[in-house]
Amino acid sequence: MLDDPPLLTIKADFPRPDPAKVAALRGAQTSHLVDAMDGRGALDWTIKPCDPANSSFVGVAVTCHAFPADNLALFGAMEVARPGDVIMCANDSYRLTALVGDLVAGMMKNAGLGALVTDGLARDRAGIVAAGLPLFCAGIVPNSPAKNGPGSVGLPVTVGGVPVSPGDVVVGDADGVVVVPQAILDATIRRLKEVQAAETKAEAAVKAGATMTAGAAALLKSPRVVRL
Numbered sequence: 001m002l003d004d005p006p007l008l009t010i011k012a013d014f015p016r017p018d019p020a021k022v023a024a025l026r027g028a029q030t031s032h033l034v035d036a037m038d039g040r041g042a043l044d045w046t047i048k049p050c051d052p053a054n055s056s057f058v059g060v061a062v063t064c065h066a067f068p069a070d071n072l073a074l075f076g077a078m079e080v081a082r083p084g085d086v087i088m089c090a091n092d093s094y095r096l097t098a099l100v101g102d103l104v105a106g107m108m109k110n111a112g113l114g115a116l117v118t119d120g121l122a123r124d125r126a127g128i129v130a131a132g133l134p135l136f137c138a139g140i141v142p143n144s145p146a147k148n149g150p151g152s153v154g155l156p157v158t159v160g161g162v163p164v165s166p167g168d169v170v171v172g173d174a175d176g177v178v179v180v181p182q183a184i185l186d187a188t189i190r191r192l193k194e195v196q197a198a199e200t201k202a203e204a205a206v207k208a209g210a211t212m213t214a215g216a217a218a219l220l221k222s223p224r225v226v227r228l
Contacts, residue, residue, distance in 0.1 A: 004150075008152070010154060011152075014167045022060060030172065032195045048138075049172070050125050055134055055173055056173050060169060062086065065089075065157050067150055068097075069096065069145050072147040073151025083111065086117060087116045090164075097143040100137075101124040102128045109131050113133065114134070115134040117135075117160075120137060120138060121138055121139045123143070164179050
């Protein structure tokens with residue numbers, strides 16, 4: 001028979017990216033970031049901001065895994081996180097109890113954290129909005145969690161279908177959340193500039209009256225399209 005797991009396993013130290021590189025992604029549109037990573041990196045579409053008007057953030061990921069109906073790991077992550085960090089909490093997409101409420105959101109805001117992102121639920125939406133912390137979750141429910149564990153902090157997790165490691169860079173806006181793995185941060189920053197330049201050119205073309213992209217027009221005229 002297996003022994004019961006510890007209530008919480010914490011790994012507090014992990015490699016952090018250069019703050020200047022994190023800052024380079026500030027204000028980046030999430031769709032542009034995805035394009036800079038070959039079309040992937042965004043969390044499941046159900047994970048949205050409690051307050052779309054306060055949804056823009058960028059920060060270093062502090063990961064945690066809170067078992068269903070429990071949020072002890074969230075407090076462990078709060079202990080490890082530094083100002084500006086983004087807590088990425090995997091909650092096994094649990095849908096019966098909330099992971100977090102307005103009081104904890106207020107504590108995170110007081111600590112200077114950048115955001116909280118979870119595949120679980122939240123409660124006390126009005127209070128969360130008033131607290132001013134960007135908080136992304138899969139929905140709202142009044143039911144409350146316990147603090148019995150088990151859970152982990154500072155280990156790789158999966159949130160919204162996307163793997164997240166501590167030290168990755170996380171960016172959010174009203175459309176959703178994107179994870180930039182630390183291993184490809186430099187390449188993503190370079191490609192983001194190219195994407196943004198292309199988007200600026202395309203937007204100008206649309207404003208000038210364009211009705212079709214050149215690439216799509218060429219494909220529609222190619223032998224790959226069969227017309228009956």
